[in-house]
Amino acid sequence: MDNRQNQININWYPGHMTKAKREMQEKLRMVDMVIELRDARIPNASRNPMLDELCQGKPRLIILSKKDKAELEQTTQWIHHLSNEQTQVLAFDIPKDGITKPVIQAAQSIMKEKIERQKRRGIRPRAIRAMVVGVPNVGKSTFINKLVKRRIAQAADRPGVTRSLQWARINNQLELLDTPGVLWPKFEDPMVGMYLAACGSIKDDVLPLEDVVYWMLKELYERKPQVLAERYQIDPCSDPHELLARIARVRGYLTGQGEIDEKRTITAFLKEVRQDKLGRITWERVNGNSESI
Ligand SMILES: Nc1nc2c(ncn2[C@@H]2O[C@H](COP(=O)(O)OP(=O)(O)OP(=O)(O)O)[C@@H](O)[C@H]2O)c(=O)[nH]1
Ligand SMILES: [Mg+2]
Incomplete structure (x- = not known):
């Protein structure tokens, strides 16, 4: 990916x-x-x-x-x-x-x-x-x-x-x-923003949380599909939108019309990741980081 x-x-x-x-x-x-x-x-x-x-x-x-x-x-x-x-x-x-x-x-x-x-x-x-x-x-x-x-x-x-x-x-x-936590005016690599968002260093109010969650789902599917399968009792798949829908259905996060309640599922999933319910996750791997300190 x-x-x-x-x-x-x-x-x-x-x-x-x-x-x-x-x-x-x-x-x-x-x-x-x-x-x-x-x-x-x-x-x-x-x-x-x-x-x-x-x-x-x-x-x-x-x-x-x-x-x-x-x-x-x-x-x-x-x-x-x-x-x-x-x-x-x-x-x-x-x-x-x-x-x-x-x-x-x-x-x-x-x-x-x-x-x-x-x-x-x-x-x-x-x-x-x-x-x-x-x-x-x-x-x-x-x-x-x-x-x-x-x-x-x-x-x-x-x-x-x-x-x-x-x-x-x-x-x-x-x-x-x-000292107060400080960021910098522009992230040279936009993935940096995603990583910081995943770890709670950026205020949620300014974040497109759905993008963060879809990225997390993709990453988890590639690296830890068994964790998704066990936690949510679903068959993991590569499409993060479908993956979220499967989680929503299992959890019963549906709207009155029987459609997927995307917002609720996103909030619940993010909370569970942040509470380590899906285990330890190192989002940024050493491999692929040739840059030192
Ligand atoms: N699990 C875990 N939580 C930690 C650890 N260190 C800090 N925390 C938690 O991280 C959260 C943020 O901690 P703070 O000490 O307020 O972070 P800060 O860097 O001073 O944040 P700002 O002042 O906003 O820049 C708190 O809920 C801490 O309990 C750690 O090693 N493990
Ligand atoms: Mg502080």
Whole structure:
């Protein structure tokens, strides 16, 4: 299948993101390094090229969030693919995993040379300051709350929750700056929009949800037909419209006239995918992604 038939053109770059970008730029000189969160289901698409440019020159730690929603073997491959001499990559189920020790260790190892230089010059090293960045809804505030062991930042399962920058002191070794999730004005590759939409980084109100669902159905039919068959007790088929109709009929999502209730089926299906009812899904595969970090 040519994925590119399923392009959607969405741009969601509201004013608060422009403001956030400016504020992040201002704060950048105060931070030693950047912790970039990416969604483990879409590790390349959730890389923000605008932030890449903004954070150039700062050492970087990549955290793949929502590991529990992605396919384990794909995540292992992605970690390998994204790691290099300059970049360490960790993957977490942030709410459940013990993240404090590995994050502090990674930050210290990334800043090792600078800390040693300071020591040699008789300067007592202060806490490492890191700016936490990433696309909306990727888990930045959850990550910070987990590290401070308190709910200091508002976190919720919708994009655009954090609206201002906020410092959090983890301990005397690490201080983090929470930032609002930002996207960029234009997706060069329209598939990026589809991936971000699938993972909840774009506000549903601005999305053609039916296009997202038909694309998901096509992908699932090609990669995991047995999952569709088991979940919905249907015979999967390659036509996503027919596939949705089969789900609607089995579920009894019909209008008064006995026709398929497309809207209701789309909403129900999307909710089930997002709640992992169809299992772990890595939408963006390592194969086919030759581009590194
Ligand atoms: N399953 C799972 N859910 C996670 C993980 N990390 C974060 N979440 C959930 O993802 C949702 C979004 O988390 P937030 O911390 O608000 O995300 P954010 O990046 O701060 O979002 P914005 O402030 O909108 O940019 C919440 O419902 C979190 O509970 C994870 O590793 N696994
Ligand atoms: Mg947030």
